Amino acid sequence: MSRRLRGFEAAYRPLFAAGAVHAVAVVGLWFALVELQRKGIVLPIVSSIPSTWIHAHAMIFGTLTFYIFGFLGTAFPRWVDAASPTPVRILTWLILLGVAQFALVGSLVGGEVLALVAGALEAAAFVSLLSFLVGALRTGGGRNRAQPRLILAALALAPIAVSLDAGAIVLVSPRLHAVAIQIALRGFLLVVVVGVAFRIVPFFTANVSGRPPTPRPELLLVGWVGLAAAQLALSLAAPWVPAAVALGAICDAGLALVLGWELFAWRPGRALRSPMIAVLYVGLGWIVLALAGYSASALLPKLAALLEPPVRHALAVGGFATLVLGMSTRVALGHGGRPIRADGWILSSFASIQLAALVRAGLPLLGGVAPVAPMLVHWAALPWMAAFVLWSARIGPVLVSLPAAVETRAP
Numbered sequence: 264m265s266r267r268l269r270g271f272e273a274a275y276r277p278l279f280a281a282g283a284v285h286a287v288a289v290v291g292l293w294f295a296l297v298e299l300q301r302k303g304i305v306l307p308i309v310s311s312i313p314s315t316w317i318h319a320h321a322m323i324f325g326t327l328t329f330y331i332f333g334f335l336g337t338a339f340p341r342w343v344d345a346a347s348p349t350p351v352r353i354l355t356w357l358i359l360l361g362v363a364q365f366a367l368v369g370s371l372v373g374g375e376v377l378a379l380v381a382g383a384l385e386a387a388a389f390v391s392l393l394s395f396l397v398g399a400l401r402t403g404g405g406r407n408r409a410q411p412r413l414i415l416a417a418l419a420l421a422p423i424a425v426s427l428d429a430g431a432i433v434l435v436s437p438r439l440h441a442v443a444i445q446i447a448l449r450g451f452l453l454v455v456v457v458g459v460a461f462r463i464v465p466f467f468t469a470n471v472s473g474r475p476p477t478p479r480p481e482l483l484l485v486g487w488v489g490l491a492a493a494q495l496a497l498s499l500a501a502p503w504v505p506a507a508v509a510l511g512a513i514c515d516a517g518l519a520l521v522l523g524w525e526l527f528a529w530r531p532g533r534a535l536r537s538p539m540i541a542v543l544y545v546g547l548g549w550i551v552l553a554l555a556g557y558s559a560s561a562l563l564p565k566l567a568a569l570l571e572p573p574v575r576h577a578l579a580v581g582g583f584a585t586l587v588l589g590m591s592t593r594v595a596l597g598h599g600g601r602p603i604r605a606d607g608w609i610l611s612s613f614a615s616i617q618l619a620a621l622v623r624a625g626l627p628l629l630g631g632v633a634p635v636a637p638m639l640v641h642w643a644a645l646p647w648m649a650a651f652v653l654w655s656a657r658i659g660p661v662l663v664s665l666p667a668a669v670e671t672r673a674p
Contacts, residue, residue, distance in 0.1 A: 274353045283655045291644070296314060323447045328388075332360065343403030420451045472531075491514075519554035595661050
């Protein structure tokens with residue numbers, strides 16, 4: 264292997280590192296932008312793109328996507344007993360996603376065409392990942408294939424969502440942007456993240472508890488994903504089918520109940536005393552809360568405008584970001600040959616991301632008693648950045664120090 268590609272032997276190494284850098288840099292830029300605008304400082308932004316759209320796109324297809332590429336590029340081949348991606352392919356993913364984020368941020372001052380470039384590069388990265396994973400599934404020898412196939416089906420929605428959002432940005436179409444974000448959050452991310460959790464959290468729980476994993480019926484995950492797909496379809500049809508709103512609320516309530524039931528069915532018990540396990544349950548708990556919130560906002564139209572932003576951030580920050588930090592920490596430590604144990608740095612990182620979720624999801628709900636509270640939601644950026652800085656301080660050296668030869672077969 265060429266020395267120039269040292270460090271690209273495992274997908275999690277460069278992609279986790281890129282995700283952490285992106286999480287701090289882009290959110291720091293967002294925080295500064297909001298603060299300057301609040302102070303009435305005119306910025307040289309020539310684009311007609313709403314900055315909130317750039318923020319949403321960057322978080323979904325930047326920070327979270329870097330980590331998802333790193334995780335699936337590392338774990339998926341092991342699930343299906345296939346070869347890992349080559350360093351060249353990993354480097355290609357990193358370049359496509361990295362250049363796309365530079366183009367996306369640059370579109371604020373360079374115009375909508377850069378956002379279109381970003382979308383094309385991101386879509387190409389997802390197509391490349393899908394091509395690799397489909398090939399791994401086809402050539403691998405693993406027996407359990409339902410869960411990998413469900414993850415692939417959800418992942419296939421990502422390039423669609425990216426393309427739609429790029430079109431929305433160029434056309435400045437709020438409706439198209441809302442559809443793209445809905446597909447990304449509820450179709451791509453929700454199913455991929457929970458689909459992964461259904462596989463690994465019971466295993467890790469049983470491992471810590473010192474007993475075999477509780478057998479879970481495969482059809483349960485298939486049914487959960489089917490319910491999620493039905494909810495997504497109903498939410499997209501809602502502008503034209505009035506009954507779709509109520510039916511979608513029922514689907515969300517069902518998703519929350521099934522996932523909540525599963526958290527108990529995995530029999531966490533004393534495993535929750537381990538922060539490395541507990542953080543995964545906390546992240547899944549946020550997802551249950553968000554799904555219940557989506558159901559409530561649909562059934563109570565008068566509260567929908569108040570509930571929708573907090574619920575969306577409960578899902579994205581409390582749910583997805585918590586699980587991303589928890590899973591990536593396990594992967595980096597386990598595959599890097601280090602003890603899977605939470606020290607002060609890791610615990611502080613986990614606590615900071617919870618504070619970010621509480622601030623971002625909680626302050627908008629306090630407007631009735633503290634009118635200034637909703638105007639301070641962007642301060643969630645500070646604990647968010649602290650979480651990834653702390654994570655980087657502890658996990659960064661692990662990502663760059665050990666050669667692939669000493670990596671373990673950790674799930």
